[in-house]
Amino acid sequence: MWLADKGCGETVEGVWQISYDGVENSKVIRKIENCGKELTNWSRSNFGNIRHELVKKRKELARAEQQAVRSGNSFQVVHLKKEINTLMGREERMWRQRSRFTYITEGDRNTRLFHSRATQRKRRNCIKNIRNQEDKMCTDQEQIAATFVEFYKHLFTSSTPEMNSADLDSIP
Incomplete structure (x- = not known):
């Protein structure tokens, strides 16, 4: 989800261009740690909570649609619909990535979660x-x-x- 936004790459490049004193191994470790911190801060400021943003934008859209009916100007409605579609795409990518992460961490182990998911998929695919x-x-x-x-x-x-x-x- 982050890679689709150009600010992610700029944040990573900015952190890696900073020079640190010390042994090469410690420089790399410090850069990785700082990169993680900067990406977390960047994510909070640029993405925030996508679900809350969607709720907020949908409320704004409802108000804008009412205003458009009264005034006849639908520019704000079109703009908000584009923003909502962008947020929905981000949310979809986020949930897809989370499901893959869960499968990667839990799927190879012989866990109850893995077996319940496999059984559920079998039931859903069976006629x-x-x-x-x-x-x-x-x-x-x-x-x-x-x-x-x-x-x-x-x-x-x-x-x-x-x-x-x-x-x-x-x-x-």
Whole structure:
């Protein structure tokens, strides 16, 4: 999420350009520590709490929409909608990154969290029953498979097939 903002790179470059006294190893460690502190401060000032920002911007949008109805000027509404879309994109990236981080830290270990997530995904991806064309419930895996095959055969089959020789002549 941070990398999408150019201020992140500028913050990192600024910290790494500062020279420190001492042994090379200690210089690198100090730069890493200072980089972490500066990025934290930068994040607070530039991003803040995205959820709170979204709530605030949505309230502003509601007020701006009411104002636009009265005045007929919708410039502020368009501007706020763009800001909300940007914030929603940031929030989406944040949650995606958090879920990956959780999986990376917990996924390789034999934990309850890992097994519950895997079981939940299996349940969500499994089709236990389905209604066929005659509106009968199919629960057997072979019946479910046959129902899908029959549905797509019917979907992709023409009800009035015509063979036109002119069509076939144009195919090399």
